[in-house]
Every structure is written in C-alpha cells, then in structure tokens.
Amino acid sequence: MQSEPYLPAKIFNAQNVTTPRVMVAPQRYIQGPGVLNQIHRYLSVIDVGRVGILASRRGMAAEGNRIIATLKSSHIDSVEAIFDGECSLVEIEKHVAALGNEKLDCLIAVGGGKPVDAGKSIAYRLDVPVVIVPTLASNDAPCSALSVLYTPEGANDAVEFYPNNPAMVVVDTEIIAAAGERYLVAGMGDALATWYEARVCLNNSKALTPIGARPTLASCAIAEVCARTLFEYGQAAAQAVIANVCDDALERVVEANTLLSGIGFESGGLALAHPMALAFTQIDAIHHDYLHGEMVAMGTLIQLALEDAAEAAEVAHFFARIGLPIHLAQLSLSPTDTTAMDTIIESALKNRNAHHMPMSVTADKLRAAMLDANALGLQVAAEAGDAAYRRVHSR
Numbered sequence: 001m002q003s004e005p006y007l008p009a010k011i012f013n014a015q016n017v018t019t020p021r022v023m024v025a026p027q028r029y030i031q032g033p034g035v036l037n038q039i040h041r042y043l044s045v046i047d048v049g050r051v052g053i054l055a056s057r058r059g060m061a062a063e064g065n066r067i068i069a070t071l072k073s074s075h076i077d078s079v080e081a082i083f084d085g086e087c088s089l090v091e092i093e094k095h096v097a098a099l100g101n102e103k104l105d106c107l108i109a110v111g112g113g114k115p116v117d118a119g120k121s122i123a124y125r126l127d128v129p130v131v132i133v134p135t136l137a138s139n140d141a142p143c144s145a146l147s148v149l150y151t152p153e154g155a156n157d158a159v160e161f162y163p164n165n166p167a168m169v170v171v172d173t174e175i176i177a178a179a180g181e182r183y184l185v186a187g188m189g190d191a192l193a194t195w196y197e198a199r200v201c202l203n204n205s206k207a208l209t210p211i212g213a214r215p216t217l218a219s220c221a222i223a224e225v226c227a228r229t230l231f232e233y234g235q236a237a238a239q240a241v242i243a244n245v246c247d248d249a250l251e252r253v254v255e256a257n258t259l260l261s262g263i264g265f266e267s268g269g270l271a272l273a274h275p276m277a278l279a280f281t282q283i284d285a286i287h288h289d290y291l292h293g294e295m296v297a298m299g300t301l302i303q304l305a306l307e308d309a310a311e312a313a314e315v316a317h318f319f320a321r322i323g324l325p326i327h328l329a330q331l332s333l334s335p336t337d338t339t340a341m342d343t344i345i346e347s348a349l350k351n352r353n354a355h356h357m358p359m360s361v362t363a364d365k366l367r368a369a370m371l372d373a374n375a376l377g378l379q380v381a382a383e384a385g386d387a388a389y390r391r392v393h394s395r
C-alpha cells in the first residue's frame with residue numbers, strides 16, 4: 001500500500017541541474033468500435049486474475065456489467081466498487097479501505113471524468129496498475145499520470161501525481177458515439193488549447209510541464225497534429241455523434257481529444273488557456289452550467305488575444321462552427337460584472353501556468369485580453385451566427 005505522495009517536480013526539476021526534457025505516456029492506448037468486448041484479450045498483456053471495477057451506479061449498470069461478463073468468459077474475477085459523488089480524498093480512502101484486502105491485480109476505472117481521476121488515485125494507493133475505460137471524449141484526463149482532486153463539496157482542491165501513467169486506456173468509440181454531442185465538442189475545446197499552450201512552453205525556456213520538466217519536441221508535434229485534426233475533422237465528428245455512427249472523422253477526433261491532447265498537455269505544458277478555465281470555476285454559475293472544455297475554449301481565445309496571435313479569428317470561427325463558447329455571455333458572464341471579472345483575474349494570476357506566457361501577465365493585461373477576446377467573439381458570432389452553440393446547449 002502506497003502512502004507517500006509522489007512529487008515529480010522534485011525529481012525532474014532539481015536545483016543547479018539543467019531541467020531535462022521528459023515525455024510520459026500511457027503504456028497502451030486502444031481505440032475502436034466495440035473494443036470493450038475484447039478487453040479480456042488486452043488485459044492478458046498485464047496478466048490479471050482478479051480485477052476491481054470502479055464506476056458510478058449508472059456506469060456499472062452499463063459498461064461495468066459488460067466488462068464483468070467479458071472477463072468472466074476468460075476466467076477473470078471482478079470486484080465491483082460503486083463510485084459515488086466527488087473525486088475527493090474521502091471517497092478515495094473509502095474505496096482503498098474496501099478493496100485493500102481483495103488482492104486485486106489491477107483496477108479498471110470506467111466513466112466520463114471523476115471516476116477516472118479517482119481510479120488513478122485508488123490504484124496508486126493499492127499499488128496496482130490502472131486501466132481506464134473512458135465513456136466520454138470530453139476531456140484529456142484518461143492518459144495522464146495525474147488527478148485533480150476536489151473537496152467533498154466539489155471545489156477544486158489539488159493535483160495529485162503518480163509515478164506511472166495508466167497501463168492501458170481502452171476507448172470504445174461506439175460508446176462515445178452514443179453520448180451527447182456536447183461532450184465531444186467540449187473535448188475539442190480542451191484538446192485545441194493543447195497546441196497553443198504547448199507552443200508557448202516550447203518557446204519559453206523558463207516554462208515547465210506539469211511534471212516539472214521541459215517539453216519534448218515529440219509532445220509538441222503531437223499537440224500540433226491534435227489541432228490540425230480538429231480543424232479538419234471536428235465538425236464532421238460532431239455530425240457523426242448526432243447521427244450516432246462511428247466513422248473515420250469521429251475516430252480521428254476521439255484520438256485527438258483523448259490521446260493527442262493527453263500526451264500534449266502532460267508532456268508539452270500548459271500556458272494561459274487552462275488557468276483561465278480553472279479561474280472561471282470560481283464563479284458558481286459557470287462552474288455548475290459549463291463543462292471544463294467549454295471554459296478552456298474561452299480561455300484559449302483569451303490567451304490568443306493576449307498574444308495578439310494571428311490565429312485568433314480562425315480559432316473563434318472554428319469554435320462557432322462546432323458550438324463552443326466564443327464570448328463571455330456564452331459562459332453566462334457579463335464583462336461589466338466587475339466583481340466576477342476581478343475574481344476570475346485574481347484566480348488566474350495565482351496559477352503558475354499563466355506565467356509561462358512570454359510577456360509579464362498582470363491584472364490589467366488579463367482584463368484587456370478578456371475584453372479583446374470577447375469583442376472578437378461577438379464579431380464572429382455576428383458574422384457566423386450561433387446556431388451550433390444553441391443546438392449543443394439546447395439538449
């Protein structure tokens with residue numbers, strides 16, 4: 001049983017030593033329609049006889065039971081653990097206590113977001129490999145060796161790091177195709193930021209990745225392909241989800257949202273888009289009504305405004321086409337609400353990733369960037385309309 005926290009920055013970012021380039025990635029990434037029915041084959045690579053399955057009640061009734069049946073046919077025993085509520089230390093410790101004497105060979109975490117992060121933490125404490133089965137492509141959490149932990153009330157608390165990435169990530173695109181369009185679109189918002197944030201870190205020798213290392217060219221190349229894939233196939237993939245079909249566009253975009261974005265952020269580094277997204281969660285109305293990737297989309301436009309980047313309009317038009325927020329009102333925020341604006345700015349400035357930007361980031365500059373991004377978004381919405389945004393948010 002593990003009890004010590006793992007702190008990668010202490011290893012990779014030592015004083016008086018040149019910070020090395022480090023790339024981490026999941027050991028295996030498996031994606032395709034119906035792959036969940038073959039999970040027993042994939043698990044044979046890590047040689048398991050008895051596995052824990054962590055899922056919400058809904059997830060257990062759907063994907064969890066499918067996995068249990070598949071494993072049974074290969075004489076692998078399963079122990080169910082119902083994830084209930086927040087990815088908090090209270091919930092995590094509860095499962096560690098319940099599964100501690102089960103002699104598991106691995107833990108399979110099934111779900112959209114929180115059961116995935118909780119599963120990594122529980123598996124680390126149980127000292128067993130974790131296998132992730134994402135049921136949404138709405139975020140880049142499945143492939144990374146870190147979790148965001150929350151208080152039991154749901155406030156963003158801390159990031160926990162692990163020495164190993166998931167042993168396996170198994171993405172069944174039939175499950176993703178059957179989920180709502182809004183989740184895939186939010187995942188594209190999270191994924192497109194990856195390239196613009198990694199690019200900043202690559203070009204700023206003082207910027208570090210989440211594990212305290214310098215970005216590799218490999219992870220930045222992955223982030224760039226991620227962005228190109230979304231521009232080219234994003235709209236078609238959203239159409240595929242609306243029609244509930246697994247086509248080539250959906251396969252490409254699911255890989256971009258999950259694998260390319262995951263490696264891209266973890267080994268490429270973050271800049272301003274993510275600190276803005278996390279700062280938006282300080283406002284209850286935004287936190288409750290919007291998905292992480294939707295907040296990252298607005299954060300990306302704010303980062304590009306601060307950089308005065310040539311791509312800002314292209315990115316805003318792309319977001320408008322797939323239905324991501326491009327101006328503050330589309331996150332239920334008024335730019336004249338100075339209390340909310342001040343809270344967001346103050347929170348973003350506290351995030352060290354914001355200071356990976358090449359220029360000094362001050363409250364005044366952030367406010368100006370938020371207003372510039374908002375103005376651009378309003379202009380693009382006037383030109384391109386907001387039909388996609390209204391469709392995505394009406395369901």
Ligand SMILES: [Zn+2]
Binds near residue numbers: 140190292
């Ligand atoms: Zn993210």
